[in-house]
Amino acid sequence: MKSIAELQALRDKAREKMTVREGSHDGTRVVVGMATCGIAAGARPVLKAFTEEIEKRHLGHVAVVQTGCIGMCQFEPIVEVIAPGKEKVTYGKVTPEMVAKIVTDHLVNGNPVAEYTVANLMK
């Protein structure tokens, strides 16, 4: 069974790491739609995939947050990537399999994945 002693050890370890990366957040946000439409379409595993991929790549400057229904339910799960000084990019019908590419191309290298965007789905 997971023990409280173990949690205390993790707390102390986390505290050290937090001091190192303090102030590294630059305002980049990954926004996942978590209204009824988003959840029913599969937003939960997509969100999980983003947090795992972002942790794996140590992208401490990126925050993953949620939003409600933005009125394009047919394109859920919808994920918006908002980076400071850049235009917002909206991805639609996102699956966990698409997440690694979005993280690598867009969040790491700054190149949005055009084929996954809602704009492309509407063509």
Added chain:
Amino acid sequence: MRELSLNVLDIAQNSIAAAATLVTIEIEEAMGMLTIRIGDNGRGMTNEQLEQIRDPFYTTRKTRRVGMGIPLFRMAAEMAGGSLAIESEVGVGTTVTARFGLDHIDRMPLGDMVGTMDTLIRLNPGIDFLYRHTVDERSFELDTRSLREVLDGVPLSEPDIMDWIDANLTEGIQSLGSNA
């Protein structure tokens, strides 16, 4: 929705929108019934609002945050020989209780409750969650308020801490021998 844990995630969003600071999620398997209760200390609803959310087509922009979530959850309960009840008081909070026939052929599986709790805790750093799961006389509980005491200022959303929470939930739920 393909599993009840997704309905729980969805209904809990109403508590978050209602400015709750504590959301309690209880799963109870006993005497052939599965009971799921989502309670909060948010702003609550008037009797008039309570009447309106029974009807998905009555929903106006004013009540849009309620939307289809409750009707879908109610339908899932009723088609599994159960029912849904909502109690609410302005300034006190809201409790949604859904009951299902545990062995009913049309009952959706409970599904990944660890995934639902992980998502809720991770995305809502300002809200506390209490998860209580009971199977007959066996019980498991995770309360983020007690975890915060141990963590002493370290956020729950730290990757290692979230991993511990997920593992704790997984082990705890498994130890119950759940049939849901």
